[in-house]
Amino acid sequence: MKPAIIGKTATGFYTPAFLLKNLTLGNLYCFSTWIKIQGANSALIRASLKTENRTYNCIGTVLAKNGCWSFLKGGFVLDSPSNLALLLFQNSDDKDIDITIDSSSLQPFTDQEWRFNQQFMINTQRKRAVTIHVSDQQGNRLQGAAITINQVSKDFPFGSAIAHTILGNLPYQNWFVERFNAAVFENELKWYATEPDQGKTNYTLADQMLEFVRGHQIIARGHNIFWEDPKYTPAWVRNLTGPDLQSAVNSRIQSLMSKYKEEFIHWDVSNEMLHFDFYEQRLGPDATLHFYETAHQSDPLATLFMNEFNVVETCSDVKSTVDTYIERIRELERGGMYMDGIGLESHFTVPNLPLMRAVIDKLATLRLPIWLTEVDISSSVGKELQGVYLEQVLREGFSHPSVNGIMLWTALHPKGCYEMCLTDENFKNLPAGDVVDKLLKEWESGEMKGVTDEHGSYSFYGFLGEYKVNVGYGDRAANSTFSLPRSDETKHFSIHL
Secondary structure, X not given: OOOEEEEEOOOOOEEXXXXXXXXXXXXXXXXXXXXXXXXXXXXXXEXXXXXXXXXXXEEEEEEEEEOOOEEEEEEEEOOOOEEEEEEEEEEOOOOOOEEEEEEEEEEEEOHHHHHHHHHHHHHHHOEEEEEEXXXXXXXXXXXXXXXXXXXXXXXXXXXXXEOHHHOOOHHHHHHHHHHOOEEEEOOXXXXXXXXXXXXXXXXXXXXXXXXXXXXXXXXXXXXXXXXXXXXXXXXXXXXXXXXXXXXXXXXXXXXHHHXXXXXXXXXXXXXXXXXXXXXXXXXXXXXXXXXXXXXXXXXXXXXXXXXXXXXXXXXXXXXXXXXXXXXXXXXXXXXXXXXXXXXXXXXXXXXXHHXXXXXXXXXXXXXXOEEEEEEEEOHHHOHHHHHHHHHXXXXXXXXXXXXXXXXXXXXXXXXXXXXXXXXXXXXXXXXXXXXXXXXXXXXXXXXXXXXXXXXXXXXXXXXXXXXXXXXXXXXXXXXXXXXXXXXXXOEEEEEEO
């Protein structure tokens, strides 16, 4: 692509743009470019697209630094075809700076091509080749031995938020356990829930919910230690300042983390701190770093997450662009933060899959665990489209090799859910629930039966996880189990009869 110059400003600066012809409805477009700026130390450069019918305000961003090249990666999907469109690059705060672009690329993909790539990634990253060798005690290969293989657990964590409404609700519990191997408590660990009045902590609900997940071998994320949004900070905490506030936060960390040490695989330490800064405003710029340090000292084996919204869902939110997120992570790392992880809330309305992939690709360069932590689709689109869009998001997340787990934000209450329910109150599937059940079945290895070949072997591709295998040959039989962790190599497993 060759850039055009669109409009000279009063100060003589230019806005580079590409003229795009014949864009197709249904195609997914990925683009990238290198950007250099002059006229400011740094600037958030936003790519937007203008067609005959609509302006897509943000389809990619980069936080560019003066004098060096910065990489912008993004994408878009059109809701109507376009004969002529402009792909524009502008400073997000509208100040005049000089923008230079180079080595630009725009690549269209059909939906079929996109799905093919997703399936290829799933087959290569979420599955592995296995060869089972059957022989007698003397090592002689046994041809024709009957083999039955079952996957008994999945390696990939796929779960949902739960609320105290699951306690004592056997139908809800059974429904949950049949589907999910991971959970997160919707509100029951938040400070306003455990200590609504100063000095009076109550962990009863959280304890009972933990007993439930522990009893069913379900892993759980800890959500959250602090929430930077003052709206969700206990009223008595909002009235504290200085040493009194510092004492209260120290007490909160000590109380929570000592009680639940090694119980939760993750902790969202300072929730949504790109959008809100209640504690740093009152305790100084190192408050968040102190939270992470203290949490790590209290529970050294838990992965400490930075959980945020509007990072992967959109690039229109200037507070939480992908580079803003990366810069904050690096800032905390320079301060000595340990065991950090990337939490992407993933509250979508209409997903932009090329942008979602571009953002995760860029975050993956940090080489940290990435989880989609609160996945849902806005109720504003209606239940049918919730199902359609949820499937898009889940396939994109599961197929990305850097995504380590997916959590849905679908805790069920008598009056519904936060934005999206999987079932009605009688546990009858809604469209989103149908999608989840379909993908859960698709992403597991069903029962496999076969016989060993002339080499005494039987081979298959299986999803990562734990397996049991039963082998029979004449009047002899054997049972065994094996683990299938991620690896590029074929897993070889031997059974003697």
